[in-house]
């Protein structure tokens with residue numbers, strides 16, 4: 001479901017394919033509902049070992065992140081700090097992962113490539129960036145840690161299923177039509193870089 | 209005995225200072241981020257900068273490290289030969305990291321190489337990193353602290369160019385790194401460049417360059433000109449905050465240099481991310497401290 005509140009576009013889980021239809025790269029959205037941390041080894045387990053993911057992420061969101069968690073009483077936990085990790089490490093698994101799990105919103109850091117583009121387009125999903133280095137903001141937007149699975153993977157890799165409220169800002173880096181913000185930007189950056197190298201080179205002929 | 213008390217005191221002060229730097233950015237970085245924030249105008253850059261400032265406020269308010277990656281601790285010490293704790297310094301710095309790791313808390317970021325296990329203490333063989341400069345005829349000890357995060361360590365690179373490639377080659381070497389790895393290192397970046405005679409001299413200088421305050425300049429006029437050219441050039445690429453596009457890419461470019469062999473130009477680049485957790489503290493022989501990087505600190 002999509003909700004607009006104080007001018008903010010909020011994706012509320014469960015999210016459908018249609019909800020994502022008019023969201024494009026560069027848009028800023030927020031997320032309320034179910035968000036599960038999920039990174040390297042969990043991807044490997046699902047894709048390479050064919051294991052069933054023990055948290056239902058279908059129509060929900062995952063977060064490429066390794067948090068710092070504080071255990072409370074009665075099997076409860078508190079989110080102290082959580083920030084995105086480089087999404088590119090999950091790129092080689094992401095097509096299969098989205099296909100298997102039906103996840104709709106992938107949150108991480110930096111861009112991803114063809115596998116994820118293909119998954120987003122075929123299955124109706126998006127990849128977003130949470131601005132990195134803002135671990136305290138992210139942690140305070142987690143209302144509750146609802147569940148923890150695959151705890152044998154240790155704190156950073158455990159699937160921490162969180163209930164989040166207006167989690168963001170999330171900047172859309174791959175949309176459900178498969179467009180890729182970073183890849184488009186990189187073309188522009190490289191062009192400008194070449195121009196600047198030429199420009200500066202004319203002024204640093206210190207060896208005569 | 210008196211010495212033991214002193215060691216404990218300095219360890220304790222360093223642990224507190226390290227913990228502080230995990231939660232609050234140095235004054236010059238905050239001022240520069242504020243300036244860049246005001247100069248950007250797109251809605252996306254505004255939202256990102258707002259988040260960054262809100263995060264730094266919350267970190268202080270909730271007393272938590274501002275970024276989850278609290279890095280590997282690195283110290284550059286300029287220690288007087290007459291500083292009373294010169295013999296104990298390296299060991300006590302390590303102990304202060306362990307202490308800060310527990311108290312702050314900091315993330316466990318020390319993985320032993322080859323045996324490939326996390327020590328769980330945030331220190332290991334050769335970590336924290338300590339670089340020594342011995343200062344004759346002084347009884348003070350000056351320490352730069354730095355948290356080297358994973359993301360901002362990745363763009364680091366060094367090479368030796370042939371003189372024929374000249375400073376044009378240096379320019380290309382630095383700029384190429386910005387659009388590849390720099391993008392993911394959480395811009396706006398502070399870029400450190402070392403120009404020297406070999407790969408390791410340039411590399412160390414490129415890290416030391418990151419300890420210089422933002423807005424300072426190399427003493428050499430041409431080097432200072434090159435700092436400005438590179439700064440403007442990288443800004444023109446328009447990486448913006450988080451590499452998502454904007455009018456600015458960097459907080460600054462600092463070059464450090466030495467003389468070189470006629471046949472070689474050693475060049476290296478190192479970057480600091482927007483969350484540039486650098487500290488600078490000076491101990492006199494009585495362990496009175498002066499902190500120049502952060503105002504209003506009570507240790």
Ligand code: SF4
Nearest residue numbers: 133275357359394481
């Ligand atoms: S690059 Fe810096 S701000 Fe970004 S995640 Fe790493 S340590 Fe944090």
